[in-house]
Amino acid sequence: MQIKALGRSGLAVSELCLGTMTFGNTTSESDSIRMIHQFMEQGGNFLDTANVYVNGRSEEIVGEAIKDFRPEVVLATKVRMQTADHANGAGISRKHIMQSIEESLRRLKTDYIDLYQVHVWDHITPIDETLRALDDLVTSGKVRYIGCSNFFAWQLMKSLACSDANRYVRFISIQPQYSLVSREMDREMISLCLEENVGIIPWAPLGGGFLTGRYTREEPSSGRLTAKVGESSWMLRATDRNFAILDAVLAAAQELDKTPAQIALAWLLGKKGITSPIFGASTLDQFADNMGSVGWKMPDEIWNRLDEASALPSEYPNRFIDKFARPL
Incomplete structure (x- = not known):
């Protein structure tokens, strides 16, 4: 498995990240631990969890699985969602961040988090309060790097500007929803991340x-x-456009003797700006299928075919700006 630098940092992560949202829920503890160990044996080092996954149970399982080889793992978790039934039991205020980091460290059986991520924007807390609190965690050694998830492009840029102006640590990564059937990040986020070197x-x-x-x-x-309801509801996925994209994926899978999941992941691995897609698995068979996406390169012709089949329509202001692009 290839290793990449995560954003504007020296943090080396595997080209696939193992997501653990199902651990302790649809995936048993024993299978979860086996997946983590097999992932590491096959060259993976990047694990992603969150303090709200299965009410903290996911973090507990991850902590148990990696306790004997913690230095080898790039461990990512998140803060923001409701974790307690009181007014300060959610958000990215200093109070909630400082409480949440201690709880995550305890569950994960570690004294530091490699990548601590803001799970989603908080419209109540000023971003400078959040970034100062995260900067303090890095200074204290409890966190190595910080990232964000589910931000608008303007929210990410505002955060980066605040960090630069105040000399706080910067977000080195963002965790957005992105796939062949969900390419909204192409409108602004991808170009922003390329410009600012955000993984x-x-x-x-x-x-x-x-x-x-x-x-x-x-x-x-x-x-x-x-x-x-939710981002993976049938109402959102079962559209004519998405089924046309799926048809292209199935055709590519047949042509290359791969599974559809391997094709979808391999397309992402070939996308400029993408560091590590986060895949999840409920069973060991699903895990093995997803791991089959690495170790080979999709032919450019097929990659371009999938890219064109899933591309968003040309929209303003992109089509206007592109019209007046100056050649070098």
Whole structure:
């Protein structure tokens, strides 16, 4: 597995990141630990969790799995969501951050987090308060690097500018939803990250399971897409456009003798600016399937075909700006 630098940092991470949202829920503790160990044996070193995954149980399982080789792991977790039933039990205020880091460290059985991420923007807390608190955590040694997730482009740029102006640590990465069927980040976020050298670690790279090919145009009978609401709900995924993209994925899979999941992940691995797609698995078979996306390169012709099939329509101001682009 290839190793990459994460954003504007010297932090070396594997080209795939193992997501642990299902650990302790649809994935048993024993299978979760086996996945982590197999991931490490196959060259992976990047693990992502969050303090709200399965009410903290995911962090506990990850901590147990890595306790004997903690220095080898790049450990990422998140803060922001509701973790206690009181007014300060959510958000990215100094109070909630300082409480949450201690709880995560305890569950993860470690004294530091490699990448501590803001799970989503907080409209109540000023970003300078958040960044100062995170800067203090880095200074104290409890956190090595910071990142964010689910931000607008303006929110990320405001955060970077605040860090630069106050000499706080900078976000080195962002964790957005991004896949062949969810390319909204192409509008502004991708170009911002390339300009500012912010690493991109996409979540839901398989569109909540849609790109695995297990679903047809009929109503799903099982799986995450049966949810009535949420980013992976059937209402959002089952569109004519998405099924046309899935048809292109299935054709590429047949042509290359790969699985649809491997094709969808390999497309992301070939996308400029993407550092490490975060894949999850509920079973060991799903894990093995996803790991088959590395160790080979998709032919340019097929990659371009998938890219064109999933590209967003040309929109203002991009089409206007591109019209007047100056050649070098």
